[in-house]
Amino acid sequence: MSRVNISKQHPDVYQQVVALSKSAEEAxxxxGLDKKLIELVKIRVSQxxxxxxxxxxHTRDAVSAGETADRLAVLPAWWESQYFSEQEQDALGLAEEVTRLSVPERTDWDNGSLNPEQVSAVSWLAVVMNSWNRVAIRSGYRVAP
Structure with missing residues (x-):
C-alpha cells in the first residue's frame, strides 16, 4: 500500500489546504499580480x-486566462527567453527559490520589479503549490489522456 489518497483519508486537512490556497490566490x-502570472508560478513550481x-x-487554467503556447513552451527555461517581463522573471525566480530552499538564499531573481506585498504573495503561491504537488504526488493522482 505505497499510495493512499491522503485527501480522502483526511478530508478535513485537505479542506484546510483548499482554504490556504484560496487565501494565497486572493493575496x-x-x-496586483496578473492571473496569467499566478498560473505561471503554479506551473513552474509543479515542473x-x-x-x-x-x-x-494549471496549464489549462493558464490557457483559459489567455496565456500563449509559446510562453508555456519556454517556461522550463524562462531565463533564456525574452518572453517574460522583469516582474514575471522576478516572480519565477522567487518561486524557484521558495521551492528549492537554497542555502544560502539566492537573490539573483530580485531586480526590484516586485514590491514587498508581491514578494509575499508569490512566496505564498509557491508554498501552497508545493503543498498541492505533494498531495497529488503522494496520493498518486492519475494523469491520463
Missing part, C-alpha cells in the same frame, strides 16, 4: 516538483 490578486497532475491542471 496575489490583491497585490520543479515533477507533478504531472498540477502541470496539466
Amino acid at each position: 496575489a490578486a490583491a497585490a 520543479l516538483n515533477g507533478c504531472a497532475f498540477c502541470c496539466r491542471l
Whole structure:
C-alpha cells in the first residue's frame, strides 16, 4: 500500500489546504499580480516538483486566462527567453527559490520589479503549490489522456 489518497483519508486537512490556497490566490490578486502570472508560478513550481497532475491542471487554467503556447513552451527555461517581463522573471525566480530552499538564499531573481506585498504573495503561491504537488504526488493522482 505505497499510495493512499491522503485527501480522502483526511478530508478535513485537505479542506484546510483548499482554504490556504484560496487565501494565497486572493493575496496575489490583491497585490496586483496578473492571473496569467499566478498560473505561471503554479506551473513552474509543479515542473520543479515533477507533478504531472498540477502541470496539466494549471496549464489549462493558464490557457483559459489567455496565456500563449509559446510562453508555456519556454517556461522550463524562462531565463533564456525574452518572453517574460522583469516582474514575471522576478516572480519565477522567487518561486524557484521558495521551492528549492537554497542555502544560502539566492537573490539573483530580485531586480526590484516586485514590491514587498508581491514578494509575499508569490512566496505564498509557491508554498501552497508545493503543498498541492505533494498531495497529488503522494496520493498518486492519475494523469491520463
